[in-house]
Amino acid sequence: MRGALTVQMKLDRTKELIHGTIDKADPYGALVLVLESATELVQLPENDFCWSYWEDAEEATREISKLLNLARSHTLPERVEVAVLFAPTGPLQEVSLSSGWAEPFLKVAEKYDEVERLIWPNS
Secondary structure, eight states, rough: OOGGSSSOOHHHHHHHHSSSSOTOOOHHHHHHHHHHHHHHHHTSTOOOOTTTSSSSHHHHHHHHHHHHHHHHHTTOHHHHHHHHSSSTTTTHHHHHHHHOHHHHHHHHHHHHHHHHHSSTTTT
């Protein structure tokens, strides 16, 4: 794995998400955890945003924070606004591929898929 994840960063929410289980009784809390993990990942030093529609970590964090604030207040964000972040060739995957954390991204995206099925079951 390239240097991005070997940098000494806490990544507490990401570790909790990847190594834990989704609390099916608290889908909003699970969505918050997924979005907090995404925020941690986009803020890794030396991330390369060249293939993403985000210019930099600040722009990525702003977009994710809007969704995170909605989820924290138990307001359901639009499914497509969240799903696009975790989609194949979406902005998170593009940053992960060019920055050396593609495998952790896939694990986070799998957790997002679980949460998506809880929150938007008929989508």
